[in-house]
Amino acid sequence: MIIKGSYMNVVDNTGAGMVQCIQLLKKKQTSRLIIGDLGVVVVKGMDVDMEKLKVKKHDVVYGIIIRTKQPVVRNSGIVIKNNLNGLILLNKKCEPLGSRIVGIIFEDVAKSRYLKTLVLSKHLI
Secondary structure, eight states: OBOTTOEEEEOBSSSEEEEEEEEEEOSSOOSOBOTTOEEEEEEEEESOOOSSOSOOTTOEEEEEEEEOSSOEEOTTSOEEOOSSOEEEEEOTTSOBSOSOBOSEEOGGGGGSSOTHHHHTOSEEO
């Protein structure tokens, strides 16, 4: 379950390693985010120390949740979960900042309005 204040891993190649959720952007202000939801995050840790990165430490950006530790139950009865909470960083126009996604994306992201993120990944579950 991802709530305000949760730490998550970044799974794209923007250079950010760890982010913290500071605001939930949903129509209904419930206390948790699920796959495909948008949130405002702040970058807390970096993977590499390079000058030509797309984000820097303490930057405030948008992020879309693509993996959760919490099990996801599909209509067919299949239960899927991951070993980490992962998200992709987005700009203000809701376009991905990175050009590649490491790992898998759950199919539930396809139901949201952020379809460009599906093009970046090779593995869709």
